[in-house]
Amino acid sequence: MYYIKLGIRNIFRNKGRSLVTLAAISFGCMALIISGGFIEDAITQLREAYIRAILGHVQIHRKGYYQKGGSKPFQYMIPSSQAVLQELARFPQVKNLAPRLEFSGLLSTGETSIAVIGQGVDPERERHISTLFVMTEGSNLEVDDEFMVIVGTGLASAVGLKAGSPAVLLANTKAGAINGLDAQVKGVFHTVHKAYDDRAVRVPLKMAQKLLETQNVQTITIIAHDTSQTDELRSALELHFKGRGLDLEAVAWHQMPDADYLLKTIAYNRRLFLILNIIIIISVVLSIINTMNMAVIERIGEIGTFMAIGYRPREVARLFLVEGAVMGLLGGVLGMAGGYVSARLISWIGIPMPTPPGTTVEWIARIEIVPEVFGLALAAAIATALAASVMPAMKITRLEIGEALRRNV
Amino acid sequence: MDMGERQPAALSDLPILREIQMVSVERASKIYGEAPGFAALDGVDLAVYKGDFLAIVGPSGSGKSTLLNVIGCIEKLSSGTLRIEGFAVNSLSPDALAELRSAKLGFIYQTFNLIPVLTALENVELPLYRRNVPARERRQRAIQLLRDVGLERFASHTPRMLSGGQRQRVAIARALINRPSLILADEPTANLDRKTGLEIIQLLGNLNRRTGVTIIFSTHDPHIMRQATRVIEIQDGRMPAPGR
Numbered sequence: 001m002y003y004i005k006l007g008i009r010n011i012f013r014n015k016g017r018s019l020v021t022l023a024a025i026s027f028g029c030m031a032l033i034i035s036g037g038f039i040e041d042a043i044t045q046l047r048e049a050y051i052r053a054i055l056g057h058v059q060i061h062r063k064g065y066y067q068k069g070g071s072k073p074f075q076y077m078i079p080s081s082q083a084v085l086q087e088l089a090r091f092p093q094v095k096n097l098a099p100r101l102e103f104s105g106l107l108s109t110g111e112t113s114i115a116v117i118g119q120g121v122d123p124e125r126e127r128h129i130s131t132l133f134v135m136t137e138g139s140n141l142e143v144d145d146e147f148m149v150i151v152g153t154g155l156a157s158a159v160g161l162k163a164g165s166p167a168v169l170l171a172n173t174k175a176g177a178i179n180g181l182d183a184q185v186k187g188v189f190h191t192v193h194k195a196y197d198d199r200a201v202r203v204p205l206k207m208a209q210k211l212l213e214t215q216n217v218q219t220i221t222i223i224a225h226d227t228s229q230t231d232e233l234r235s236a237l238e239l240h241f242k243g244r245g246l247d248l249e250a251v252a253w254h255q256m257p258d259a260d261y262l263l264k265t266i267a268y269n270r271r272l273f274l275i276l277n278i279i280i281i282i283s284v285v286l287s288i289i290n291t292m293n294m295a296v297i298e299r300i301g302e303i304g305t306f307m308a309i310g311y312r313p314r315e316v317a318r319l320f321l322v323e324g325a326v327m328g329l330l331g332g333v334l335g336m337a338g339g340y341v342s343a344r345l346i347s348w349i350g351i352p353m354p355t356p357p358g359t360t361v362e363w364i365a366r367i368e369i370v371p372e373v374f375g376l377a378l379a380a381a382i383a384t385a386l387a388a389s390v391m392p393a394m395k396i397t398r399l400e401i402g403e404a405l406r407r408n409v
Numbered sequence: 410m411d412m413g414e415r416q417p418a419a420l421s422d423l424p425i426l427r428e429i430q431m432v433s434v435e436r437a438s439k440i441y442g443e444a445p446g447f448a449a450l451d452g453v454d455l456a457v458y459k460g461d462f463l464a465i466v467g468p469s470g471s472g473k474s475t476l477l478n479v480i481g482c483i484e485k486l487s488s489g490t491l492r493i494e495g496f497a498v499n500s501l502s503p504d505a506l507a508e509l510r511s512a513k514l515g516f517i518y519q520t521f522n523l524i525p526v527l528t529a530l531e532n533v534e535l536p537l538y539r540r541n542v543p544a545r546e547r548r549q550r551a552i553q554l555l556r557d558v559g560l561e562r563f564a565s566h567t568p569r570m571l572s573g574g575q576r577q578r579v580a581i582a583r584a585l586i587n588r589p590s591l592i593l594a595d596e597p598t599a600n601l602d603r604k605t606g607l608e609i610i611q612l613l614g615n616l617n618r619r620t621g622v623t624i625i626f627s628t629h630d631p632h633i634m635r636q637a638t639r640v641i642e643i644q645d646g647r648m649p650a651p652g653r
Contacts, residue, residue, distance in 0.1 A: 002538045009526035305522040308483055309536045309583070310511020312504055402484040405518070 007323035010295070011330070021291045022331045025385055028284035029335020029377045030342055032277060036373035037343050038351075039273045041366045043266050046356070047253075048227065049192035050262045052132040055253045056221035057230045058237065060088065063249045065218060066257060073103065074174045077216035078248065085220065091240075093224045093233035098125035099217040101208045105171030107151070107201055109159050116155065116201045118171065120208020120217070129223050134361070138163025138187025145204050148186040153360060154198030156188045163187050169203065173213040181211050193261070194360045230254075277376075281384050289388040292324060296392035303396055304404025317393035321386060324393075328385025332378040339377065343367035430495065431591055431623045432457035432480055437489035439475050439646075449475040451646040453489070457625060459590070462617040464637035465627045472646040473627035474595050480625065481514055481593045482506040494590065511536060515584030517594035517613075517626075521576040523568040523583075529555060529575075530564040533582045540587070554582035558612060574605035581612060585622070592616075594626035598633050610636045 011018045051057055061069065062076040069076040078084070088097055101120035106113045121130075123141040133140070136153055149169065151161055161167060165185040173179045183203065190197050209215060224233050230252045237250035253259055296303070306316045347366035355362050432455070439450040449472045457463055457480075465473050478484040479491060482498055491498050498509065516522075523532045533551040542550075555561045558578035560571075568576050577597060584592050594613065598606030610626070610633050617624050617638075626637070634640050642649060 006524075006526065013526055301520075301522070302524060305516075305518075305524070306535075307507065308481065308510065308516050308522075310507050310587075311539055312507045315539055400484075402478050405478075405483065405522075 003319055003322040004326060006319060007326040010299075010323050011327055014295070014298075017291050017294065018327070021288045021327055021385075022334060024284055024287040025328060025331025025381050026335035026338055028280050028384065029332050029381045030339040031280045032377040032380055033336065033339030033373055034342055034346065034367055035276050035280070036273055036376065037339075037367035037370055038365060039269050040370045040373065041368040042356075043269050044368060045363060045365075046192060046265060046359075047262060049132045049359075049361075050259065051227065051253050052223065053130050053134075053191040054193060054196055055256055055258060056129055057224040057227060057253055058222045058234050059251050059253075059256065060220040060222070060237065060248055061218060061251065063247050065249070066251070069218065073218060074212075074214065076218055077214060078218065078220070079216055088220060088222065088237070091233060091236055093229040093236065095223050095225045096125065096128035097220055097222045098122050098129045099205060100126075100219040100221055101205060101212065101214070101217045102219060103171045103208060103212055105169060105211075107149075107155070107159065108168040108170065109161060109165065110168075112159050113170075114155065114159050115199070116151075116169075117196075117199045118169065118201045118203060118208065118211075120203050120205040120211075122205045126202075129221050131223075133189055133191060135187045135189050138185070140187060140189070141202060141204055145186065147181060147183045147207055149183045149201050149203045149207075150187040150189050151185055151202075152197030152200040153188055153190040154194060155200065156185075158198065161185050161188070169201065169211060171211050173211075175213060179211050179213065181207060183207070190360045192359045192361060195261075196258075197360055277380065281380055284381075284384045285388050288385065289391060292320075292385075292388045293392050293395075295323070296320060296395055300399065300404045301407040303399060304401050304407065307399070307401045308405060313397040313399065317396045320393045320396060321389050324385040324389025325382055328382035329378075331385065332381030335381055336374050336378060339374070340369065343369055429459040430456055431459045431461065431493070432625070433490070433492040433495075434476075434480065435490045435492075437476075437479060437491065438487045439472075439479060439484065440487040448646050450479065450486075453643070453646070453648055455641065455648065457591075457623060459623055460617070460621050461623050461625070462614055462636075462638040463623075463625045464634040464640045465625065465643055466629060466634050466640055467627075467643040468629060471643045473643055475646070476643060477593045477595050477625065477627055480591075481516060482510055511540065511587060513590050515587065515589040515592040515622075517577070517580050517584050517592065517597045519596035519599040521568070521573075521580045521600070523576055523579055525568050528565050528567055529560060529571065529579045529582075532568070532579055533586055535583060536587050550586055551582070554585055555579070557585075557616075558582050572605075573601050574609060577601060577605075577609050578612065581609070581616075585616070590623060592622055592624045594624065596627050596629075598628060598630060603630075603632065606630065606633060607636075 062078050065076040085097060088094060099122055103118045105116055105118055107116045123145060124143045141148060141150060149167060156162065163185055167183050167185055168180050169183055170178060170180045224230055234250045234252045241248045254263060303316050307313060351365040353363050353365045434453055434455040437450050437453040438448060440446040440448050453476060465476060467473050479486055486499060530551050533554055534547050537547045552561060555564055558581055560575060560578050563571060563575060598609055601609060613624055614636050616622060628634050
């Protein structure tokens, strides 16, 4: 306690120098909070865009769907009865759920044909799942739509489709025959995922079932109340399936093969943030180490007095380390306050961002308030100030007392 | 050369105390810099007895401060032997020397050497913080000492708010807080006017007579040296006559 009291008083001893040091620590702390909040916002926006346009939080499949479902899709069907959907809807984490029937096929315009990934969706239920699904032309599927399709922007421009264009959708039926249905393009959409938009076709579930000659679906996509509930929901569903002896599996968004790009982007951004953190911390250490050094040089006589009256060099060094830690704590608290205000202000204004690689949309960046980043910034502020105090403290342990005392004159 | 006027009431006059050697310095040399270097002390012999109120006198640069620093275990001898209460301290580790200074010695400097961010009371308490003395006892001892030096009502003042004489009184209280057996005062009156300087040295003399604490101080002021029970002269790092 005594060391802390002395540390605080010494900080206010040379107000000008302490202000400069506090400012450096605070700005470093703010930089960490803003950069961390920016990257976290980018990750959150990208993740939510994937989840709420393509993946959902959790998908229910027949076991082994991801391993073999691609080559034998009809062996991995699940019933799409209202009873199944109602049973799943009873889980408290479930906000919305919708069945999907996936297929691959050909979309023909008469002049050209192109391979597509098709998705049969329940228009009413899917509206609550794909909330970040953006229509750029025409309109989304409705409950009453029978032979309507919507296509991704990349696909539309590749084959020259627009709202109102006729198209023929071809796919293999469950029996192995090729089936085709005439349809009309109702709209053009985009998601965050360009590769998906280049090949995706969405059709009403009934049309897809007619095309494939099945009454079942492969996937039930679930949106939880919050992304943080994903794993909790997945575990609860797994437990439920096991208890009921059902041959089903629940897959969280981050376990899905389609999330590969998203996960790599998240890992990339997190690594970027780490490197940025290191650069900021080194900059702060370098900018305050001189002032910490000056504090020792100015007080060498005083250090000599401490040692003359019996303080060991490491005890005096501890005084300076505590002073550094207190300075870091003060700077960190100021930086957190400044970071919070700046983050709110920047988020209120918003930063227009260009289209990121692999996506199709421009976006408005904001600064997310992430408690963990605030904690990290505070810890970094204290660690930084401590690190800057280590060298001066080591200098103290090498001081000759007599020489130090002579500096008192 | 023993120049001091003996004060009949001095504890060091008691025969029993004359037998107890507080400090013994034998053939002490302190050389600064690389060979051949500068000899600040050159073959000094000195014995200080329990209860002594000893003045070391000499011109500037004669080695007074170096001798006090050596006796105070602040600087190591280049050669020779230093004993405190009979124990040779030459070979003690820096930590052991720090412990010895903390337990046995008190220091007073001409520049007072108070910690500017601490109050008078906290400055007096300073040596006790590292010795884990309970807060209540620490405070009681410090207040009593401030009362002894006439500064109780200045307890909450920082050094900047005190006069030179008051600062030196605080430094004296700080030197006494560990109940040391030896106080070393390096020109304690040099930064004070003559009247205040005399008051300070009389305060030290009274402490010496009242408590028996051994005090060694350096000065070049004849008025101040007259207050000592023994006076030792040092010139160019040597003692013209044995300091015994």
